[in-house]
Amino acid sequence: MPAVDVAGEFETIRRLFAPLAHLEWGRGLADDVAVVPSRQGHDLVLTKDAIVEGVHFLPTDPLDTVARKLMRVNLSDLAAKGAEPFGYLLACHWSPRCGWPERMTFADGLRADQKAFGVALLGGDTVNTPGPASFSMTLLGWIPKGRTVGRGGARPGDLVFVTGAIGDGWLGLEGVQGRLSLEAERIGALSDHYRTPTPRVDFALPIRDLASAAIDVSDGLIADLEHLAEASGARVEIDLETVPLSAAGQAWFDGRVDEQAALEKLVTGGDDYEIAFTASARDEAALRREADRRHLRLTRIGRVTAGQGVVARFGGQPVTFVRPGFTHR
Amino acid sequence: MPAVDVAGEFETIRRLFAPLAHLEWGRGLADDVAVVPSRQGHDLVLTKDAIVEGVHFLPTDPLDTVARKLMRVNLSDLAAKGAEPFGYLLACHWSPRCGWPERMTFADGLRADQKAFGVALLGGDTVNTPGPASFSMTLLGWIPKGRTVGRGGARPGDLVFVTGAIGDGWLGLEGVQGRLSLEAERIGALSDHYRTPTPRVDFALPIRDLASAAIDVSDGLIADLEHLAEASGARVEIDLETVPLSAAGQAWFDGRVDEQAALEKLVTGGDDYEIAFTASARDEAALRREADRRHLRLTRIGRVTAGQGVVARFGGQPVTFVRPGFTHR
Numbered sequence: 001m002p003a004v005d006v007a008g009e010f011e012t013i014r015r016l017f018a019p020l021a022h023l024e025w026g027r028g029l030a031d032d033v034a035v036v037p038s039r040q041g042h043d044l045v046l047t048k049d050a051i052v053e054g055v056h057f058l059p060t061d062p063l064d065t066v067a068r069k070l071m072r073v074n075l076s077d078l079a080a081k082g083a084e085p086f087g088y089l090l091a092c093h094w095s096p097r098c099g100w101p102e103r104m105t106f107a108d109g110l111r112a113d114q115k116a117f118g119v120a121l122l123g124g125d126t127v128n129t130p131g132p133a134s135f136s137m138t139l140l141g142w143i144p145k146g147r148t149v150g151r152g153g154a155r156p157g158d159l160v161f162v163t164g165a166i167g168d169g170w171l172g173l174e175g176v177q178g179r180l181s182l183e184a185e186r187i188g189a190l191s192d193h194y195r196t197p198t199p200r201v202d203f204a205l206p207i208r209d210l211a212s213a214a215i216d217v218s219d220g221l222i223a224d225l226e227h228l229a230e231a232s233g234a235r236v237e238i239d240l241e242t243v244p245l246s247a248a249g250q251a252w253f254d255g256r257v258d259e260q261a262a263l264e265k266l267v268t269g270g271d272d273y274e275i276a277f278t279a280s281a282r283d284e285a286a287l288r289r290e291a292d293r294r295h296l297r298l299t300r301i302g303r304v305t306a307g308q309g310v311v312a313r314f315g316g317q318p319v320t321f322v323r324p325g326f327t328h329r
Numbered sequence: 330m331p332a333v334d335v336a337g338e339f340e341t342i343r344r345l346f347a348p349l350a351h352l353e354w355g356r357g358l359a360d361d362v363a364v365v366p367s368r369q370g371h372d373l374v375l376t377k378d379a380i381v382e383g384v385h386f387l388p389t390d391p392l393d394t395v396a397r398k399l400m401r402v403n404l405s406d407l408a409a410k411g412a413e414p415f416g417y418l419l420a421c422h423w424s425p426r427c428g429w430p431e432r433m434t435f436a437d438g439l440r441a442d443q444k445a446f447g448v449a450l451l452g453g454d455t456v457n458t459p460g461p462a463s464f465s466m467t468l469l470g471w472i473p474k475g476r477t478v479g480r481g482g483a484r485p486g487d488l489v490f491v492t493g494a495i496g497d498g499w500l501g502l503e504g505v506q507g508r509l510s511l512e513a514e515r516i517g518a519l520s521d522h523y524r525t526p527t528p529r530v531d532f533a534l535p536i537r538d539l540a541s542a543a544i545d546v547s548d549g550l551i552a553d554l555e556h557l558a559e560a561s562g563a564r565v566e567i568d569l570e571t572v573p574l575s576a577a578g579q580a581w582f583d584g585r586v587d588e589q590a591a592l593e594k595l596v597t598g599g600d601d602y603e604i605a606f607t608a609s610a611r612d613e614a615a616l617r618r619e620a621d622r623r624h625l626r627l628t629r630i631g632r633v634t635a636g637q638g639v640v641a642r643f644g645g646q647p648v649t650f651v652r653p654g655f656t657h658r
Contacts, residue, residue, distance in 0.1 A: 027479070030560060032406040032545070034375045035477045038367040046363045048467060050420040050454040077361040091379040091420070091465035125379040131460015136420035138377060138467040148364045150356070216361070231359060 012092075012126045016107040022087055022120035034122035036087065042142040045083035049073050053095065053132035058176060063102050064109030065195040066135070071113045073218065074139035076199035076273040080216035082149045082208025083141035085117065085201065090124035095133035117201055143208065153213040154232035154278040160302040161287065163200050163274045165246035166221050168193040170269020182255075186248040193246075197273040206290035207277060214277035220270040222324040225310045228276065236278075238302030240314040243267055260314045267312070268324055278304055341421075341455050345436040351416055351449035363451035365416065371471040374412035378402050379465035382424065387505060388461070392431050393438030394524040395464070400442045402547065403468035405528035405602040409545035411478045411537025412470035414446065414530065419453035424462035446530055472537065482542040483561035483607040489631040490616065492529045492603045494575035495550050497522040499598020510584075515577040522575075526602040535619035536606060543606035549599040551653040554639045557605065565607075567631030569643040572596055589643045596641070597653055607633055 018029045025036045049070065053059055057066050071088070078085050090110075094103070114120060119139070172194025174180050175187040182190075199216075207214050213232055215224045221243065229236045240263045245253055249266065256262035279287060284300070291298035312319045347358045354365045378399065382388055386395050400417070407414050419439075423432070443449060448468070501523025503509045504516045511519075528545075536543050542561055544553045550572065558565040569592045574582055578595065585591035608616060613629070620627035641648045 030556075031410075031480055032376055033410050033412070033477070035410075035472075036373040036375065037474065038369060038371050038373060040367060040369060042367050044365040044367060044373065046365070046418060046452060046467075046469075047361055048418040048420055048453045050422060050456045050465075052422060052456050052458045054459060055457060081360075081362050081364075083362070089375060089377040089467050091377055093379060093381060093422070093463050093465075095460075123375060124377045125465065127379045127381050127463075128384060129381045129461060129463060130383060131424075131463075132458060134422050134456075134458060134460075134463065136379075136422075136454065136465050138375075138418050140375075143364075145366065148362070151360055227359075 009126050012103060016103055017121060020107065020110055020114060020121040022122055025087065026120065026122050029123060034089065036122070039142050041145050043145050043148060045078055045081055045141045045143050045148060046138060047074050047077040048136060048138040050134060050136035052134040061195060063106040067106045067109030068113045068196045070135050070137050071110065072197050072199045073273060074137050075117055075201050076216040076218065078139060078141045079199050079201045079204040080207065080214045080275045081143065082147060082204050083143040084204060085119050085139055085141040087120050087122040087140050089122050089138040091136045092126045093129045093134045094126065095129060095131065098133055147208055149207055149211050149214045151213050151215050151228045151231035154228060154234050154236070154304045155212060156234055156304050156306045157281065158212050158278040158304040159281055159284060159300055160236055160238060160276070160278050160304060161298055161300050162217070162221070162244065162276045163203055164297055165244045165249055166217065166272055166274060167249045167266030167269060168246050169197065169271025169273070170265060171249055171252055173271065180252065182248065182252055186251050189248045194271060197271065199273050200275045202294050203275060203296055206287060207275060210283045210287050211277040211279050214275055217272040217274045217276050218270060220268040220324060221272070221276060222267050222310055222312060222321055224276055226324055229308060229310055235305045235307030235309055235311060236302060237305055237311045240267065240312050240319065242299065242301045244297060244299040260319065263314065264319065264321060268321055338455050341432060345432055346450060349436065349439055349443060349450040351451055354416065355449065355451050358452060363418065365451070368471045370474050372474050372477060374407055374410055374470045374472050374477060375467060376403050376406040377465060377467040379463060381463040382461035390524060392435040396435045396438030397442045397525045399464050399466050400439065401526050401528045402602060403466050404446055404530050405545040405547065407468060407470045408528050408530045408533040409536065409543045409604045410472065411476060411533050412472040413533060414448050414468055414470040416449050416451040416469050418451050418467040420465045421455045422458045422463045423455065424458060424460065427462055476537055478536055478540050478543045480542055480544050480557045480560035483557060483563050483565070483633045484541060485563055485633050485635045486610065487541050487607040487633040488610055488613060488629055489565055489567060489605070489607050489633060490627055490629055491546070491550070491573065491605045492532055493626055494573045494578055495546065495601055495603060496578045496595025496598060497575050498526065498600025498602070499594060500578055500581055502600065509581065511577065511581055515580050518577045523600060526600065528602050529604045531623050532604060532625055535616060536604060539612045539616050540606040540608050543604055546601040546603045546605050547599060549653060550596040550601070550605060551639055551641060551650055552597065553605055555653055558637060558639055564634045564636030564638055564640060565631060566634055566640045569596065569641050569648065571628065571630045573626060573628040589648065592643065593648065593650060597650055
């Protein structure tokens with residue numbers, strides 16, 4: 001494509017992105033393409049997410065956290081499939097507010113997370129837009145041939161688990177918008193989770209080896225379990241009281257009068273980037289060992305039965321949700 | 330990522346994009362990821378381009394041609410490397426003007442070009458933006474291991490070639506903006522080239538086997554040859570009189586008083602999506618056979634010498650360009 005960038009497409013690539021490129025495969029970001037050797041006995045796993053200012057992130061969000069969130073939501077997709085990420089391509093649609101300092105901040109965020117998660121930039125494009133900034137990333141990973149964990153493998157009798165804590169994504173969005181009355185430290189922790197969630201990359205291997213079906217919790221726990229149930233042709237039953245909350249989430253929850261309504265917010269809010277998955281009961285002990293080894297909280301929240309859809313119970317009674325997941329405006 | 334689409338992210342994916350997905354690798358676009366088997370003995374070649382309404386395409390452009398242009402500019406990148414495309418991921422950032430009819434038109438364009446070029450949709454994302462529409466595509470291809478043609482392989486003594494005709498991209502942009510005084514049929518041909526250029530996908534194999542260096546002409550012939558010269562550490566010398574023009578381009582050129590100024594416009598205008606490449610003189614006959622077999626025009630426009638940069642001559646005299654390539658506002 002032609003150069004399109006008032007701040008200089010070539011300059012942006014050369015100064016900010018070339019230092020992030022994979023030394024061999026990225027070809028110095030100077031050749032229109034990336035070239036990656038095939039990995040024998042493996043499948044290539046790809047995902048691509050896009051984010052838009054004012055829709056997926058706030059105009060006031062620092063761009064390093066925007067870059068890191070973009071990478072992390074993609075990493076979360078791969079982790080839930082059991083795949084090992086190695087590289088990414090990036091399209092930056094810079095808005096007029098994205099001058100050099102903002103672009104450098106964005107690149108700083110990428111650099112930090114490349115190091116944290118062991119991936120490298122392979123290529124992409126940088127263009128200007130008169131509208132709000134937006135970004136998209138294509139993340140690539142490998143997995144041994146045929147071992148990708150889908151959404152469709154849950155069978156009656158399997159147990160349902162979730163990593164980490166649920167609800168911090170929604171609470172974090174409330175927090176950054178100033179709608180939470182909690183201690184500043186709690187709000188800080190929740191806001192951090194919203195801006196830079198922790199994808200469960202280091203739990204990908206146990207997922208690959210032990211999960212029958214898996215999905216990352218991005219639309220909301222209930223909505224994502226509905227996707228899993230539909231793909232599996234089975235019913236997922238969960239007990240809302242067992243859904244794990246973070247310390248900050250618990251503090252918020254403890255201040256609610258209507259516990260059921262509060263839980264409903266947390267399990268339909270989205271942006272958690274935990275992994276919800278099913279596994280055979282005989283693998284529960286092995287899963288707990290793998291989680292303990294990684295100091296990762298792992299919670300059993302339900303079971304798979306014959307039927308369809310998701311049944312969520314509170315106090316033993318099924319709960320009906322107005323909307324199972326989060327939809328941006 | 331959470332659902333973000335007033336017209337329905339899930340509906341858009343299910344009704345418009347799922348029918349375009351690779352039957353096996355795309356997983357029905359229902360699993361966050363695509364899974365592609367490795368191809369033994371091959372390298373994966375990737376490219377990613379982004380386009381923005383009002384910058385790379387006009388707000389009045391029909392969305393089927395926007396989709397096709399996006400695919401074609403990516404295909405052009407791969408063709409110039411000698412790679413064989415197989416699939417793509419797509420991010421659609423829909424603007425408020427993109428309702429169902431517009432989205433269907435966009436999908437129609439994809440469908441037509443998938444069939445024409447033998448590629449399939451693997452995955453991606455669809456989001457809404459309050460700003461102008463934009464799109465990005467990651468295109469994937471295979472090439473036998475180590476055979477990717479770079480920009481850096483030109484050696485003194487090599488000849489310089491270009492496929493097709495140069496200048497129709499720039500003339501086409503003038504045409505769609507109503508700035509050309511030519512017969513309607515000519516303007517139509519040029520506008521068509523601007524909206525749906527022809528990537529030289531079917532010349533990728535000869536490029537792979539016979540070119541020493543190659544680049545697709547997107548920024549402008551001179552600018553792209555400068556990239557090639559710089560990467561090769563050599564000088565590229567061309568004779569402007571030998572640069573091939575289309576019938577419409579020739580008709581426009583014949584109406585100019587200042588021939589040199591006219592040629593300068595054509596070789597710096599960009600958006601041609603032809604392949605400029607270098608090859609050993611002993612391979613010229615084989616290249617011509619391969620081009621003839623494909624009914625593709627192939628023109629020798631110069632030679633590689635020791636030195637650096639691009640020297641373009643007109644009437645035997647070196648020409649200095651104010652700007653070697655096209656930059657969007």
